[in-house]
Amino acid sequence: MDGMVIEEEDDCPELVPIVTTLGPGEQIPVTIISGYLGAGKTTLLNYILTEQHNKRIAVILNEFGEGSALEKSLAVSQAGELYEEWLELRNGCLCCSVKDNGLKAIENLMEKKGKFDYILLETTGLADPGAVASMFWVDAELGSDIYLDGIVTVIDAKYGLKQLTEEKADGLVNEAARQIAVADLTIINKTDLVNEEELAQIREAVRSVNGLVKILESQKSRVDLSEVLDLHSFDSTNGAHLAEKLQLVKDSRPHLDKSILTVTFEVAGDLCEDALNIYIQDLLWEKMFKNKEGQPMTVIRLKGIVSFAGKAHQVMLQGVHELYDLNETPQLWEENLRINRLVFIGRNLDKDILQEQFISKVLEGANAN
Numbered sequence: 001m002d003g004m005v006i007e008e009e010d011d012c013p014e015l016v017p018i019v020t021t022l023g024p025g026e027q028i029p030v031t032i033i034s035g036y037l038g039a040g041k042t043t044l045l046n047y048i049l050t051e052q053h054n055k056r057i058a059v060i061l062n063e064f065g066e067g068s069a070l071e072k073s074l075a076v077s078q079a080g081e082l083y084e085e086w087l088e089l090r091n092g093c094l095c096c097s098v099k100d101n102g103l104k105a106i107e108n109l110m111e112k113k114g115k116f117d118y119i120l121l122e123t124t125g126l127a128d129p130g131a132v133a134s135m136f137w138v139d140a141e142l143g144s145d146i147y148l149d150g151i152v153t154v155i156d157a158k159y160g161l162k163q164l165t166e167e168k169a170d171g172l173v174n175e176a177a178r179q180i181a182v183a184d185l186t187i188i189n190k191t192d193l194v195n196e197e198e199l200a201q202i203r204e205a206v207r208s209v210n211g212l213v214k215i216l217e218s219q220k221s222r223v224d225l226s227e228v229l230d231l232h233s234f235d236s237t238n239g240a241h242l243a244e245k246l247q248l249v250k251d252s253r254p255h256l257d258k259s260i261l262t263v264t265f266e267v268a269g270d271l272c273e274d275a276l277n278i279y280i281q282d283l284l285w286e287k288m289f290k291n292k293e294g295q296p297m298t299v300i301r302l303k304g305i306v307s308f309a310g311k312a313h314q315v316m317l318q319g320v321h322e323l324y325d326l327n328e329t330p331q332l333w334e335e336n337l338r339i340n341r342l343v344f345i346g347r348n349l350d351k352d353i354l355q356e357q358f359i360s361k362v363l364e365g366a367n368a369n
């Protein structure tokens with residue numbers, strides 16, 4: 001790779017056999033790999049790249065936050081070689097800059113080097129993966145070549161609990177908790193460094209933050225790749241799967257003080273679509289919902305299956321930060337069994353208030369009297 005300046009981590013991703021090729025019009029999944037400093041993200045990337053998987057994988061090593069240069073390169077490893085595209089960063093903030101030209105860079109690269117089957121994006125340890133996720137999500141709607149498959153968060157079994165409970169001086173949610181809150185999958189890594197009791201503690205802490213997330217455990221980030229790739233976490237064709245999953249979610253016990261929690265409820269009946277939009281916007285955008293202490297509720301992740309009057313199909317609700325989406329799924333409601341299920345992950349959430357508002361404002365016929 002003479003002549004190429006590439007920012008690389010100590011261990012470069014390795015060769016991946018080229019086996020499959022994409023047909024035209026097929027979208028390429030992006031998995032975001034997040035996790036606190038040193039948790040094992042790069043180890044996971046390298047593991048994925050060297051495992052046998054018949055995929056042509058591009059890796060974006062994202063060190064955008066660092067340095068002051070206005071231009072940064074996007075390092076992409078593909079088939080054992082590293083390529084780079086130059087990005088013009090206006091303010092050094094990944095989510096703002098990449099939104100405009102990161103996807104463009106990926107698309108340019110694919111034009112030049114041929115399509116990839118899969119993209120892995122490693123965020124820096126302090127990044128908010130939700131912000132990165134939202135940029136792929138928005139662009140998917142604009143007919144991008146790329147779609148967000150899932151957010152995977154690697155957790156350090158030994159230091160994860162400490163990182164999770166660290167309070168930030170400004171009262172903001174700490175990054176480690178945020179990374180778990182938005183995740184579709186978490187991997188508790190470095191289990192060799194803890195005993196069974198410590199492992200149970202971190203498992204419980206993760207579960208208390210995110211009641212929906214799948215939890216794997218690993219050493220050296222070695223996990224079954226079929227549990228990590230192709231999750232289709234945001235895919236409405238996966239509605240049946242989500243509906244099943246939501247039924248199993250429980251409210252989390254307030255485990256970590258002032259931390260992020262999961263709350264869930266179900267309400268039978270049909271909803272008014274406009275009223276649901278207002279409810280969600282009041283919650284996510286206007287921050288109008290307050291808990292009993294008067295603190296505004298902050299939702300980091302939102303999922304649900306809802307029933308709209310007159311629609312035979314189930315509708316999937318997805319939210320990450322301030323973005324949300326309602327999409328019809330192929331799944332049909334059973335007669336008289338229309339049950340709306342919602343899961344909220346965030347801070348200062350009060351289940352009773354959320355549910356009361358939902359019943360009084362969103363349920364069909366609620367406003368009639």
Ligand SMILES: Nc1nc2c(ncn2[C@@H]2O[C@H](COP(=O)(O)OP(=O)(O)OP(=O)(O)O)[C@@H](O)[C@H]2O)c(=O)[nH]1
Pocket residue numbers: 035036037038039040041042043044124125189190191192193218219220221
């Ligand atoms: N004991 C132990 N060490 C591990 C394990 N997995 C990874 N490591 C080590 O932990 C260190 C950090 O791993 P990385 O994969 O670089 O972590 P990272 O999340 O990419 O780190 P940053 O990019 O710096 O935030 C490395 O020295 C790894 O070899 C494990 O399961 N057990």
Ligand SMILES: [Zn+2]
Pocket residue numbers: 009041042043122
């Ligand atoms: Zn790394």
